[in-house]
Amino acid sequence: MDTKTEAEKERMRGYLLGNLSDEEKARLEERFLGDGAYFEQLSAVEEELIEAYVHRELKEPDRKCFEQYFMESPVQRVRVDRTDVFLQALESARRQESLFASTPPRFPKAIHLRPSRRALGSFLAATALLLAVITSWLLRQQTRLREQINQSQAALQQEYQIEQQLREQEKQAGVQVAQLSEQLRELKSPQLNGVILDAYPSRFTRAADGPAPNELTVPLGGKTITLLLHSSSRKAYPTYRLEIVDAKESVIWQGEGLVRQTTGEYVISLPSELLPPGSYSLHLYAPNHGQRIPVERYRIRMAMPR
Amino acid sequence: MGCRMRAATTGNETLDQETFDKLLEWLDPDRKRAAEQYENIRSRLMRLFVWRGAQSPDACVDETIDRVARRVAEGAVAEMPDPIRYFASVAWNVCSEVRRREQRLRTKEPLLPASGDGHNEERLYHCMERCLNQLPAVERLLMIDYHAGDWRVRLARRERLVKDLGISPNALRLRCSRIRSKLDSCLEDCLKR
Numbered sequence: 001m002d003t004k005t006e007a008e009k010e011r012m013r014g015y016l017l018g019n020l021s022d023e024e025k026a027r028l029e030e031r032f033l034g035d036g037a038y039f040e041q042l043s044a045v046e047e048e049l050i051e052a053y054v055h056r057e058l059k060e061p062d063r064k065c066f067e068q069y070f071m072e073s074p075v076q077r078v079r080v081d082r083t084d085v086f087l088q089a090l091e092s093a094r095r096q097e098s099l100f101a102s103t104p105p106r107f108p109k110a111i112h113l114r115p116s117r118r119a120l121g122s123f124l125a126a127t128a129l130l131l132a133v134i135t136s137w138l139l140r141q142q143t144r145l146r147e148q149i150n151q152s153q154a155a156l157q158q159e160y161q162i163e164q165q166l167r168e169q170e171k172q173a174g175v176q177v178a179q180l181s182e183q184l185r186e187l188k189s190p191q192l193n194g195v196i197l198d199a200y201p202s203r204f205t206r207a208a209d210g211p212a213p214n215e216l217t218v219p220l221g222g223k224t225i226t227l228l229l230h231s232s233s234r235k236a237y238p239t240y241r242l243e244i245v246d247a248k249e250s251v252i253w254q255g256e257g258l259v260r261q262t263t264g265e266y267v268i269s270l271p272s273e274l275l276p277p278g279s280y281s282l283h284l285y286a287p288n289h290g291q292r293i294p295v296e297r298y299r300i301r302m303a304m305p306r
Numbered sequence: 307m308g309c310r311m312r313a314a315t316t317g318n319e320t321l322d323q324e325t326f327d328k329l330l331e332w333l334d335p336d337r338k339r340a341a342e343q344y345e346n347i348r349s350r351l352m353r354l355f356v357w358r359g360a361q362s363p364d365a366c367v368d369e370t371i372d373r374v375a376r377r378v379a380e381g382a383v384a385e386m387p388d389p390i391r392y393f394a395s396v397a398w399n400v401c402s403e404v405r406r407r408e409q410r411l412r413t414k415e416p417l418l419p420a421s422g423d424g425h426n427e428e429r430l431y432h433c434m435e436r437c438l439n440q441l442p443a444v445e446r447l448l449m450i451d452y453h454a455g456d457w458r459v460r461l462a463r464r465e466r467l468v469k470d471l472g473i474s475p476n477a478l479r480l481r482c483s484r485i486r487s488k489l490d491s492c493l494e495d496c497l498k499r
Contacts, residue, residue, distance in 0.1 A: 005476055016357060026398055033350050033397075034390035041476065043353070044483035057457050072359030082430065082493065086486075087453060089434040093446065094454040 012045040017062060018069035050083045186223065193222035194269075199282070200230050201296045217303040218272045225275060229266040229284065231296050236260060237286035240295060242268065245281045252280075256287065277302045321375050329375040333389050347371075347393055358401045366404060370397045433496035437489050445485045452482045 014020045015028050032039040052058050053066050071077050199214040218225060240258040243251050253274060258266055266284065279301045285292035321329075333347075334340035351370055355363035373396050377383050383392055438446055451463045468475050 026394065029354055029397070030391055030394040033347060033354070033394050034388070036346065039350050039353070040480050040483060043487070044476075044479040046357075047483055047486055048479070051453065052457070055457065069359065070357075073356045073363065074361060075356045075363055076359075081427075082434070082490075085427070085430050085434050086489070089431060089438055090450050090454045092435070093438055094450045 008041075009045055012042050013049060013062075015042070016046055016049055016070055017065035019065060047083070050080055051087065053080065054084045054087055191224045193219050194224040194226060195219065195222055196226045196228060197300065198228045198230060199298045199300055201232065202299050214298060214300040215303055216300060218275075218305050220305050222305070223272050224269050225272050226267065226269045227282075227300075229268070229282065229296065229298055231260065231264060231266065231284075233295055237288070237293075237295070239287065240266065241285045241287055241292060242266075243283045243285070244270075244274075245283065247279045258284075275300075275302050277304050321372060325375050325379040328379045329371075332378045332383070343389075347390070351393065351397055354397055355401070358405075360401070360404065361408065366397075366400055370400050373400070430493075430497065433493050434489075436496060437492035440492060441485065441489065445488075448482065449485055449489075452478070 011020070011024070011028065015025060020028065028042075032042050049058075049066065049070070053063065058066055071080060195216060195218055197214060197216040216225065238259070239256060240260070241254065241256045242258050243254040246252050253270070258268065260266055279299065282298040282300065283294070284296040284298070286295050287293075330337060330340040330344060333343045348367060348371065351367045352363055355366040360366045370393065374383070374393055377396075438449070441449070448467070451467055453460065455463065464475065464478065468478055471478065473481070
């Protein structure tokens, strides 16, 4: 407010408080009777004066002038009372508005209702506390979720490995099944180019004038060998056990349940792949109360197929 | 200050139509503008007598207008260049007369407090709240920002309002005063119900 306006405002206050001379009063009254803007300004100053009085902000001697001069008219006393009520109602409205202080500004230009410092402090403290709680909770949740993710990843990795193993096993089993199926098919099919070998015990072949060593040549494509093991033994047993031993004295096959034919031979059919070219010994035993009794021994030699 | 009481409501019921028409014509040849000026003078005279401490300002206003209108009808003020100045001088005289009368009466009639009983205060508060709520939100919030709190808070808020609204402190004061006037009219209506 500039000096001129401030001086005019002081003059108005003086008029309202009865501090002007008669001449000044007359001049001022004449002006506000004819000048609407001036009258408005005087009314505004009057409101400020009443408000200051109601707030007990008027200092001496203004307060005394206000009570003795300004409030002389009953109309003014009513105005003072109403201003008191007006300010109480505004204070009540302000408190209500403070509850909704977060709503956006409602003035054409930004006019904000500020909550009191105390309320603002409480609000900030509550917000900080809330943020701390939320942050702590979020951190705990983050740690827990990370653990869950790690566990899930480990479980997934394990499952993947198991799956790979199972697939490998399945693949191997498939190969085996295919081989077995092939073997089964071959076994069920008629065997072509099979050979039969008469084999005599070693005691006969060792003699210089005895029969030639048992030699067998399997033709190409021949898959089975049938051995007719001749025997001169007089003693008979219910069943016999046969072991096939290669040149390195390793047992490559053994089996029980062999029986002597009525013609005196032992008959056994073998896959030709069991006896690749080389020398072999066939040992025939008779099981007897947990012991085995040597019965016969045969030596055979497999020649390269032609 | 106690003017003689009259049965005045809208004022000047003792004036006949002819006298009143002459008064309006004297104020302004244009009837419409004359009527506006008459209303302005009447309302401002009302405040004048209140500020002068009149006990019955309505009656004082009527007395002033009555005297001016009669002098105009008599042709005594036909050459007065400024009607406002004449009204002011007559009002001054009326004030002086009634003040003398009042000083004689004051010793006999003690002043009574203006405020009524608790019921009236409650009703007044209710009406005030109601009128505040009827104000547009912008005006209600402006009233709150302008008036609520102690003087330090009010001062800070008013400075901020001046800055935010981009107007002078005087313009802000007038804007709030107009809203207050609107509120007072609403309050009067509410209290009459």
